[in-house]
Amino acid sequence: MTRRPSFTVYGLLAAFVLGSAFPFYWSFLVASRDNSALTGDFTLVPGGNFLRNASRVVDTIPFWKALGNSIIVSGTVTISVVLLSSLAGFAFAKLRFRGRGALLLFVIATLAVPTQLGIIPLYMAMAEFGWAGELEAVIVPNLVTAFGVFWMRQYLVDAVPDELVEAARMDGCSLWRVFWHVGLPAARPAAAMLGVFTFMQSWNDFLWPLVVLNADNPTIQVALEKLQSGYYVDYSLVLAGTTLATIPVLLVFIVLGRQIVAGIMQGAVKG
Amino acid sequence: MTVVLTPVDRGRAEEARPRPPRRHRLSALDTKVSPYLFVAPFFVLFAAIGLFPLLYTAYVSLFDWELGADDPAFIGVENYTTLVGDEQFWNALFNTFSIFVLSSGPQIIIAVLLAALLNANLRARTAWRMGVLLPYVASLVALTIIFGTLFGPQYGLVNEVLTAVGIGPVDWQADTFGSHLAIASMVNWRWTGYNALIVLAAMQAIPREVHEAALVDGAGALRRFFSITLPMLRPTIIFVVVTSTIGGLQIFTEPKLFDPSGGSGGGAENQYQTVVLYLYQSAFQSFDLGYASAIAWVLFLVVIVIAGLNFLLTRRLASTSSEVRR
Numbered sequence: 007m008t009r010r011p012s013f014t015v016y017g018l019l020a021a022f023v024l025g026s027a028f029p030f031y032w033s034f035l036v037a038s039r040d041n042s043a044l045t046g047d048f049t050l051v052p053g054g055n056f057l058r059n060a061s062r063v064v065d066t067i068p069f070w071k072a073l074g075n076s077i078i079v080s081g082t083v084t085i086s087v088v089l090l091s092s093l094a095g096f097a098f099a100k101l102r103f104r105g106r107g108a109l110l111l112f113v114i115a116t117l118a119v120p121t122q123l124g125i126i127p128l129y130m131a132m133a134e135f136g137w138a139g140e141l142e143a144v145i146v147p148n149l150v151t152a153f154g155v156f157w158m159r160q161y162l163v164d165a166v167p168d169e170l171v172e173a174a175r176m177d178g179c180s181l182w183r184v185f186w187h188v189g190l191p192a193a194r195p196a197a198a199m200l201g202v203f204t205f206m207q208s209w210n211d212f213l214w215p216l217v218v219l220n221a222d223n224p225t226i227q228v229a230l231e232k233l234q235s236g237y238y239v240d241y242s243l244v245l246a247g248t249t250l251a252t253i254p255v256l257l258v259f260i261v262l263g264r265q266i267v268a269g270i271m272q273g274a275v276k277g
Numbered sequence: 278m279t280v281v282l283t284p285v286d287r288g289r290a291e292e293a294r295p296r297p298p299r300r301h302r303l304s305a306l307d308t309k310v311s312p313y314l315f316v317a318p319f320f321v322l323f324a325a326i327g328l329f330p331l332l333y334t335a336y337v338s339l340f341d342w343e344l345g346a347d348d349p350a351f352i353g354v355e356n357y358t359t360l361v362g363d364e365q366f367w368n369a370l371f372n373t374f375s376i377f378v379l380s381s382g383p384q385i386i387i388a389v390l391l392a393a394l395l396n397a398n399l400r401a402r403t404a405w406r407m408g409v410l411l412p413y414v415a416s417l418v419a420l421t422i423i424f425g426t427l428f429g430p431q432y433g434l435v436n437e438v439l440t441a442v443g444i445g446p447v448d449w450q451a452d453t454f455g456s457h458l459a460i461a462s463m464v465n466w467r468w469t470g471y472n473a474l475i476v477l478a479a480m481q482a483i484p485r486e487v488h489e490a491a492l493v494d495g496a497g498a499l500r501r502f503f504s505i506t507l508p509m510l511r512p513t514i515i516f517v518v519v520t521s522t523i524g525g526l527q528i529f530t531e532p533k534l535f536d537p538s539g540g541s542g543g544g545a546e547n548q549y550q551t552v553v554l555y556l557y558q559s560a561f562q563s564f565d566l567g568y569a570s571a572i573a574w575v576l577f578l579v580v581i582v583i584a585g586l587n588f589l590l591t592r593r594l595a596s597t598s599s600e601v602r603r
Contacts, residue, residue, distance in 0.1 A: 009398065010398060010400070011394075011397035011398060011399060015394050015397050015399070016399075018394055019391075019394050019395070019399075019405055019408070019409075022391060022408075022409060022470075023405070023408035023409060023411070025466075026408065026409060026411045026412050026466070026470060027408075027411055029412075029415070029420070029423045029424065029427065029466070030411075030415070030423075032423060032426075032427065032434070033419070033423045036426065090318045090319050090322070091319070093315045093316075093318065093319075094315055094316040094318070094319040096315065097311075097312045097315035097316045098316065101311070101312040101315070102312070103309075103312035103313060106312075109316060109320070113319075116323070116327070116328075118523060118580070118581070118584035118587075119327070119331070119581075120523065120526075120527055120576075120577060120580050121326075121327040121330070121331065122527055122553075123331060123334065123527075123553075123556075123573040123574075123576060123577045123580075124327065124329075124330025124331040124333070124334055124573075125330070125560075125573075126330075126334055126337055126560055126566050126569055126570050126573060127329070127330040127333035127334055127337060128326070128330045129560075129561075130337075130566075131330075146326065147326040148326075149322050149326065150318070150319050150322045150323050150326075150327075152323065152327075155319055175304075178304070180304075180307050180311070181307050181308070181311035181312070181315075182311065185315070206414065209416065210416040210417055210418075212416075212417060212418055212529070212530045213529050213530070213553070213557065217557070217561055226416075227416055227417075227418040230416075230418045230419060230422065231418060231534060234422050234534060234537045235537065239537045239538060241426055244422055244537070245422070245423065245426065248418075248419035248422050248423055251416060251418075251419055252414075252415060252416070252419055255414045255415075255416065256414060258414070259407075259410075259411070259414040263407040263410065264403055264407065266407075266410065266413075267403065267406045267407055267410060267474060270410070270471060270474045270475060270478075271474055271475070271477065271478035272478070273475075
């Protein structure tokens, strides 16, 4: 079992990883040339136009505003989902109350509910509140997820010993202080993973922001769509946009990739 | 021996005592009420932003409701009867399932094989795992735009390669099957590595003794893979299939943005229009909210039926096989 695998294994894996990376590189390749890049002979050597194309992106769409909006939206949504999921997850995992089983069953049953299909009434409500076009419209409908509650509950069941909760109660801690000083610190690893996944999901969300936001106040995904739509498409411009938008998430992936891998694999076995 | 009182027992013990001190009465109240306060934010918000819109969708679907109209007219189930006779809806449903089948089939097979490779005793294990997960960080919008250029019918790289090897160009946008294949390849590219990691986790949960016993009995590597690994992965594979079904049935971004010059998306002949794209176009381009709500509600029922089947299947399999589930 401890034998090192053959070169074939490494070769196949390397081919797969190259294939995984290629579309990113292709995007940069076209972005670094001019619009004739797609019509001329194919080459893997980047040209020298990336910065020029990138600055054209910034002139064509409100790029910095879109980036800032995406950070605000994804950041707020992430904080809310992680905090409220930890709180409810802690109650489900460690506190006893009438109806706990039924309520938890409800959470599990809603895991598969495609809430995305409720966009029509949601749009009517946003128009009613005067939030159409505003960031509230993309933040408020994403403040909680059933998945988050379930995920935190599954983690906290084992992570916090019941005796610890009892001991804190004996010392006269209120349940809120038990949550804050015992539950939340213990939940940190799972909360971090939930945070990363929530942030990425919110960052990539497209359908709802497209419905409710406009070209002047977009998230980064909606801005990219505006960059692309049009009768004549300037590919080096559009792909400079996708490259610029991908750089932040690639950086996050390089820093947190190890944890993301661990999170996916733990999520697959636990639960 | 120390007696550990649960919060509930403590509450009862205090109630029995005559005139408990103020602090204890507060504590009993805390024990009773706080858990509900902890779960309330989730339930209140989820009801408002998750459940209510879904239920209200069913209500809207019974009206002839134009976007911005003041008094929508109640028309009963007319939207649904129209939907049953709507060829475009059936076409969209067909496209959705076709793209789903083309993506989930190859994806599962490659994910299992990839997981088997990753399960080897590799040098720089984590780096390889991160490598296969790389596509997962790409945003769908960026990804679709990039693949749109790769599959461009005139200057796309895929067609250049196909021409060079003598197969000849394919019109990835106009051809129904071609467009489904191109869109499925985007889905596959993004999710195969992710699913491989889930399968890998399940593979590592298989007890080592089982493999060793088979090894002693003289089973080769292939035999062990097909007789031990695959059967024990079944619940995980079903889980992956069903989650990708629920996601796949709601595919929107790829068909919307696949062809940048294609107007509102879905193709000139709706050859790759999906159900959610049709919903979006009905609601926010034709402004027919009632009809779009009927589409949403039908799709919702389809998803629920499939999720329910999943629940029954996994429960049955989990009781007979290993307990690896998400």
